[in-house]
Amino acid sequence: xxxxxxxxxxxxxxxxxxxxxxxxxxxxxxxxxxxxxxxxxxxxxxxxxxxxxxxxxxxxxxxxxxxxxxxxxxxxxxxxxxxxxxxxxxxxxxxxxxxxx
Numbered sequence: 473x474x475x476x477x478x479x480x481x482x483x484x485x486x487x488x489x490x491x492x493x494x495x496x497x498x499x500x501x502x503x504x505x506x507x508x509x510x511x512x513x514x515x516x517x518x519x520x521x522x523x524x525x526x527x528x529x530x531x532x533x534x535x536x537x538x539x540x541x542x543x544x545x546x547x548x549x550x551x552x553x554x555x556x557x558x559x560x561x562x563x564x565x566x567x568x569x570x571x572x573x
Contacts, residue, residue, distance in 0.1 A: 474490055474522075475487065475488055475496075475499055475500060475503045477503055479510075479512075482512060482513060482514040482515060483513070483514070483516075484515070484516050484517070485517045485519055486503050486504060486507070486516060486517070486518050487519040487522065488500070488518065488519065489522025489523065489524070490522065490524055490525075491523075491524060491525040491526075492520075492523045492525065492526045492530040492533075493525065493527055493529050494527075494529035494532075494533075500533050501533075501536075504516060504537055504540070505540075508540055508541060508544045508546060509544075513546065514546055514547065515546065515547045516537070516541055516546060516547070516548045516549070517548075518534070518537075518548065518550050518551065519551045519552060520550055520551065520552060520553050520554075521551070521553070523553075523554065523557055526557055526560060531561075531564050531566065534548075534550070534570070535566075535569070538569060538570065547571075549570065549573060550571070550573070552573070558572070
């Protein structure tokens, strides 16, 4: 899995590609933790179009990010899920927890 981050105005963008599973938990957390501390960031946008594989651990990591973001008074958006990932997100009712664009 590759992760990159960038900022545009009050949005922080985290781009994820490749396998998104439990072995990547620390790498993912290390990408978003500093962004949660940035006062100028109001929204974390997770670009997931490049995710080739995800599982329940991936969902757990996204849920944990959501909880941490809510505590920091920030919003999390999921952007461009593949068809397979969009189905998984809907099956897990994540479409009720996240804005998915």
